[in-house]
Amino acid sequence: AFAQTTVQKSTTTKEITKSKLTEILEKNRTAYTKGKVADYIPELGKMDAKAIAFSVVTEKGKVISVGDTNKKFTIQSISKLIALMVAVNEKGEKNVFDKMGYYGTDKPFNHFANLESGKPLNPLMNAGAILTTSLIEGEGEVGFQKILKMIRYITKNDLIDYSKSVYESEKETGHRNRGMFYIMKNSGLIEANDEEKLNNYFKQCSIEVTAEDLAKIGYFFAHQCTRFDGDTTYKNSEISTLVQSQMLIAGMYEYSGEYARRVGLPSKSGVGGGITVAVPNKMGIGVFNPSLDTHGNSVAGYQMILDLVNEYHLNLF
Numbered sequence: 585a586f587a588q589t590t591v592q593k594s595t596t597t598k599e600i601t602k603s604k605l606t607e608i609l610e611k612n613r614t615a616y617t618k619g620k621v622a623d624y625i626p627e628l629g630k631m632d633a634k635a636i637a638f639s640v641v642t643e644k645g646k647v648i649s650v651g652d653t654n655k656k657f658t659i660q661s662i663s664k665l666i667a668l669m670v671a672v673n674e675k676g677e678k679n680v681f682d683k684m685g686y687y688g689t690d691k692p693f694n695h696f697a698n699l700e701s702g703k704p705l706n707p708l709m710n711a712g713a714i715l716t717t718s719l720i721e722g723e724g725e726v727g728f729q730k731i732l733k734m735i736r737y738i739t740k741n742d743l744i745d746y747s748k749s750v751y752e753s754e755k756e757t758g759h760r761n762r763g764m765f766y767i768m769k770n771s772g773l774i775e776a777n778d779e780e781k782l783n784n785y786f787k788q789c790s791i792e793v794t795a796e797d798l799a800k801i802g803y804f805f806a807h808q809c810t811r812f813d814g815d816t817t818y819k820n821s822e823i824s825t826l827v828q829s830q831m832l833i834a835g836m837y838e839y840s841g842e843y844a845r846r847v848g849l850p851s852k853s854g855v856g857g858g859i860t861v862a863v864p865n866k867m868g869i870g871v872f873n874p875s876l877d878t879h880g881n882s883v884a885g886y887q888m889i890l891d892l893v894n895e896y897h898l899n900l901f
């Protein structure tokens with residue numbers, strides 16, 4: 585027998601304060617200079633590179649936000665979490681994952697990885713996300729409306745809508761996404777007579793949110809799909825486990841492994857500059873700054889998350 589030493593990991597979190605969030609935000613205010621605003625979707629290129637916001641929903645559901653808290657930006661890839669939830673709620677996990685993998689990736693978000701020979705790698709890269717949205721039942725815009733309704737529910741914000749100009753911009757220039765859509769149609773993964781299901785994907789990416797909305801989304805998945813105000817209408821620990829595990833392995837695309845090493849929390853980025861983080865059974869974090877690194881992740885957003893995680897010992901590992 586050998587002596588066992590128990591390393592006591594702190595189970596209580598120091599109280600998050602607005603002044604601490606402000607301090608972290610100010611420290612990273614100029615980090616935008618190390619990245620670049622996405623312009624492959626032309627309309628996104630118009631964003632103010634300096635806009636920055638930081639929001640936390642605490643364990644008890646209290647919202648603390650600093651910076652440009654009213655600044656709206658498009659949710660982009662973070663919408664893939666909600667689409668996954670809606671699709672799995674309707675079809676069941678097995679039916680969704682018969683058509684795609686649970687794999688991580690060493691490829692960028694818009695890569696055709698595995699598509700030619702088989703199924704999309706996971707539901708968080710574009711290919712798998714386009715497929716996920718296509719699996720949601722309903723004609724025309726119905727699938728998109730379900731995603732929008734769920735985001736409005738989670739954030740308790742009925743004013744949330746999508747940006748028509750970003751949507752049009754994505755639709756006009758999203759030829760890679762269109763290519764993936766048709767490859768999956770060709771292989772029978774997607775059943776569609778027109779491009780409405782692809783348009784629903786473009787629309788979901790164009791939904792406008794704030795950092796606070798993202799923190800509420802993070803909180804929702806961190807708490808078995810319980811809303812920040814305690815509402816349990818969609819409570820489901822199977823879904824939250826599924827979504828968080830995918831966030832951990834693929835939410836930051838090919839940077840996910842290194843990110844897991846440094847931050848150690850399920851997170852999802854979007855090219856609009858947002859990142860949502862779930863601190864399991866604790867809190868939700870939402871950050872925003874549109875200047876991105878080469879993986880498509882917000883530079884200042886990542887730094888703010890890392891600083892918060894280190895300050896409050898939030899890393900799961």
Ligand code: DON
Pocket residue numbers: 659660661662693694710754761789853854855856879880881
């Ligand atoms: O389809 C696209 O390329 C965008 N609507 C979403 C990509 C995205 O947000 C990748 N995330 N970092």
